[in-house]
Amino acid sequence: MSSTGAIAPANEEAVRAWDTVLYDRWKQFRGVFVEALADITDEVFTRFPPSEGGRCIDVGCGFGDTTRRMAQLTGPDGFALGTDSSPRFIADAVREAEEAGAWNVAFEVADAQTAAWTSTFDYAFSRMGTQFFAAPVPAMRAVRGALVPGGRLVKVCWRRKHESPMWAETAEVVERFLSRPAEYEADTCGPGPFSLGNPDTCRGILEAAGFTDVDLHARDFPYRMGRDLDEAIDAILAVGPAAELVRLNGEHGEAARPAIADALAEHLADWTQPDGSVVGRASVWFVTAVSPSSAAA
Ligand SMILES: C[S@@+](CC[C@H](N)C(=O)[O-])C[C@H]1O[C@@H](n2cnc3c(N)ncnc32)[C@H](O)[C@@H]1O
Numbered sequence: 116m117s118s119t120g121a122i123a124p125a126n127e128e129a130v131r132a133w134d135t136v137l138y139d140r141w142k143q144f145r146g147v148f149v150e151a152l153a154d155i156t157d158e159v160f161t162r163f164p165p166s167e168g169g170r171c172i173d174v175g176c177g178f179g180d181t182t183r184r185m186a187q188l189t190g191p192d193g194f195a196l197g198t199d200s201s202p203r204f205i206a207d208a209v210r211e212a213e214e215a216g217a218w219n220v221a222f223e224v225a226d227a228q229t230a231a232w233t234s235t236f237d238y239a240f241s242r243m244g245t246q247f248f249a250a251p252v253p254a255m256r257a258v259r260g261a262l263v264p265g266g267r268l269v270k271v272c273w274r275r276k277h278e279s280p281m282w283a284e285t286a287e288v289v290e291r292f293l294s295r296p297a298e299y300e301a302d303t304c305g306p307g308p309f310s311l312g313n314p315d316t317c318r319g320i321l322e323a324a325g326f327t328d329v330d331l332h333a334r335d336f337p338y339r340m341g342r343d344l345d346e347a348i349d350a351i352l353a354v355g356p357a358a359e360l361v362r363l364n365g366e367h368g369e370a371a372r373p374a375i376a377d378a379l380a381e382h383l384a385d386w387t388q389p390d391g392s393v394v395g396r397a398s399v400w401f402v403t404a405v406s407p408s409s410a411a412a
Contacts, residue, residue, distance in 0.1 A: 125249035129305030175244015179208030232261035247305035255324035275312035281395025
């Protein structure tokens with residue numbers, strides 16, 4: 116595992132959160148989160164695939180699932196680099212790639228906002244890894260800098276919260292019990308999962324970073340929140356807007372958890388499937404863009 120650059124001071128709190136409490140929760144509920152995104156991940160790589168023999172970079176790669184996938188898709192002459200600001204995510208990604216015998220992948224710890232990648236990749240990808248930068252334009256400029264002229268960016272990010280009822284409605288349930296504290300001690304994940312939900316914001320950041328041909332494709336999909344009601348409630352109170360409200364309220368949030376869980380169980384009953392699993396509606400952007408031949412550095 117290599118490490119490049121420093122963490123931008125404005126990202127320190129978020130990077131710490133991603134390497135501690137959020138890492139723990141993602142690891143615990145990885146089966147839910149990664150499985151829930153499996154179909155749209157297949158779809159995005161089918162619609163906008165990396166080229167055979169290509170060089171790919173995966174930004175905010177987490178456990179490296181999509182990095183390994185790109186390494187497979189590009190074939191024996193291809194290569195994929197997974198990058199993430201969290202040493203713990205990257206340590207797992209390295210170990211899992213070794214265990215899988217994936218030889219055309221590498222991983223590095225890097226804050227995208229301070230990274231100084233050179234133009235050696237023809238495909239930059241991110242699944243839910245670009246919403247958390249304090250300064251998204253420099254970060255996306257660094258991603259563009261990693262691309263050769265004509266290289267393509269493909270990324271997946273959440274649309275606005277209200278466009279995903281599984282996030283919005285569950286957060287509303289929690290808001291019946293808790294409000295966002297004016298002052299709180301806990302680190303937050305950064306600007307947040309929905310920071311690119313507004314299409315003008317999402318497009319504007321990429322254009323300011325020097326990308327052209329920016330296209331946003333809305334994709335609504337069924338999100339499997341858990342194999343059963345208990346898992347769905349635990350997962351929704353682990354990561355996302357409902358979970359953050361509980362976490363930021365500290366002891367008060369923990370004390371409210373049983374009543375919140377009961378209210379969520381009532382709300383999610385309508386979303387429970389014949390096999391017991393809980394499926395909500397969610398919505399993402401598939402974002403594509405190009406690093407032009409004549410972009411200013
Ligand atoms: C929602 S997770 C997505 C992980 C992975 N892409 C996936 O789909 O499973 C967001 C990831 O972004 C990473 N991240 C947050 N801030 C970052 C930054 N400034 N630079 C690089 N990665 C960052 C986190 O450590 C985390 O692994």
